[in-house]
Amino acid sequence: MSQVLVITSGxxxxxxxxxxxxxxxxxALYKHRKVVMVDADIGLRNLxxxxxxxxxxxxxxxxxxxxxxxxxxxxxxxxxFENLYLLPAAQTKDKTAVxxxxxxxxxxxxxxxxxxxxxxxxxxxxxxxxNAIAGAxxxxxxxxxxxxxxxxxxxxxxxxxxxxxxxxxxxxNRIRPDxxxxxxxxxxxxxxxxxxxxxxxxxxxxxxxxxxxNRGEPAVADEYSRAGQAYRNITRRIEGEDVPLMTIExxxxxxxxxxxMFFGLKARRVKGEGARWTF
Amino acid sequence: MDFLKIFGREDVTxxxxxxxxxxxxxxxxxxxxxPKFLEMIKGQLINIVSDYMEIEEEGMDIxxxxxxxxxxxxVPALVANIPIRRxxxxxxx
Numbered sequence: 001m002s003q004v005l006v007i008t009s010g011x012x013x014x015x016x017x018x019x020x021x022x023x024x025x026x027x028a029l030y031k032h033r034k035v036v037m038v039d040a041d042i043g044l045r046n047l048x049x050x051x052x053x054x055x056x057x058x059x060x061x062x063x064x065x066x067x068x069x070x071x072x073x074x075x076x077x078x079x080x081f082e083n084l085y086l087l088p089a090a091q092t093k094d095k096t097a098v099x100x101x102x103x104x105x106x107x108x109x110x111x112x113x114x115x116x117x118x119x120x121x122x123x124x125x126x127x128x129x130x131n132a133i134a135g136a137x138x139x140x141x142x143x144x145x146x147x148x149x150x151x152x153x154x155x156x157x158x159x160x161x162x163x164x165x166x167x168x169x170x171x172x173n174r175i176r177p178d179x180x181x182x183x184x185x186x187x188x189x190x191x192x193x194x195x196x197x198x199x200x201x202x203x204x205x206x207x208x209x210x211x212x213x214n215r216g217e218p219a220v221a222d223e224y225s226r227a228g229q230a231y232r233n234i235t236r237r238i239e240g241e242d243v244p245l246m247t248i249e250x251x252x253x254x255x256x257x258x259x260x261m262f263f264g265l266k267a268r269r270v271k272g273e274g275a276r277w278t279f
Numbered sequence: 280m281d282f283l284k285i286f287g288r289e290d291v292t293x294x295x296x297x298x299x300x301x302x303x304x305x306x307x308x309x310x311x312x313x314p315k316f317l318e319m320i321k322g323q324l325i326n327i328v329s330d331y332m333e334i335e336e337e338g339m340d341i342x343x344x345x346x347x348x349x350x351x352x353x354v355p356a357l358v359a360n361i362p363i364r365r366x367x368x369x370x371x372x
């Protein structure tokens with residue numbers, strides 16, 4: 001049974017597009033699901049760039065909804081990942097170029113062809129948001145551990161509920177375990193406590209996200225990326241598996257590590273940066 | 280507390296401040312999301328208060344606002360102005 005998921009946040013810059021790219025790629029990689037990622041951010045498209053598919057765009061979402069081309073013509077097949085497709089947004093139009101009814105129709109058409117339809121929602125709560133949620137079954141809310149992002153997420157929870165969405169799920173993005181540890185960043189429990197919605201996953205701040213975006217290759221395919229690991233776990237949870245949320249803990253450097261560091265040698269580490277990161 | 284401040288150690292972490300601020304912000308935000316909210320409270324208040332006194336429903340004023348807790352902090356408060364016309368005679372308990 002296919003699912004239409006919308007990835008939303010209210011606030012901009014919290015990682016909706018990165019999350020969409022990684023979950024989409026993750027689902028295609030993990031169980032070879034047939035996945036389409038829809039960029040609903042008309043006028044400010046970016047999912048194509050994050051996925052490294054910007055040179056292959058011929059038609060876009062607006063062309064499809066206006067009947068300028070067939071749906072299949074606008075879908076870009078990702079040659080690196082089997083079963084992964086992108087439907088890019090138009091860059092020269094604005095949010096009013098599409099109506100919620102047209103989006104609903106589009107989602108229904110895509111649903112027939114794909115196991116998962118992921119919609120990358122634009123920031124804000126206006127027409128773009130209304131379009132993006134129109135055809136979705138379920139919603140994933142992305143937030144970061146900041147007052148502004150959590151406030152906006154709460155607003156989105158309210159708006160989604162008012163639109164009849166049941167139990168939106170939360171992804172906490174860009175958390176920094178070191179700051180959480182010294183009490184300078186809200187922890188997972190704090191945020192769940194405030195927002196009162198179910199947690200889908202926690203993604204740590206990771207330099208590799210910047211690098212993978214530079215390259216146009218989603219971090220979820222990078223075995224050594226902490227954020228990639230977090231997205232792999234999220235993928236499995238979406239697939240219905242019960243992947244426990246592990247606590248984020250720093251591993252104390254051992255005596256030998258300290259000794260090595262003292263002599264300026266690189267300490268031997270478990271997959272990077274001296275901490276056991278499990279999400 | 281002051282003792283700790285002298286040594287540059289504050290007893291409240293910044294995440295606690297963030298959480299507390301968020302809580303207060305969201306009280307307001309959530310109340311504003313649905314305009315039905317205050318009407319619902321108003322209706323229920325009328326029901327409860329009417330058991331004890333006769334009130335002027337037209338003169339009722341209910342709003343969510345902020346009041347000063349102390350010099351620096353304000354907290355959200357539900358302020359209800361309910362004009363009483365007459366007290367009902369109830370057996371003293």
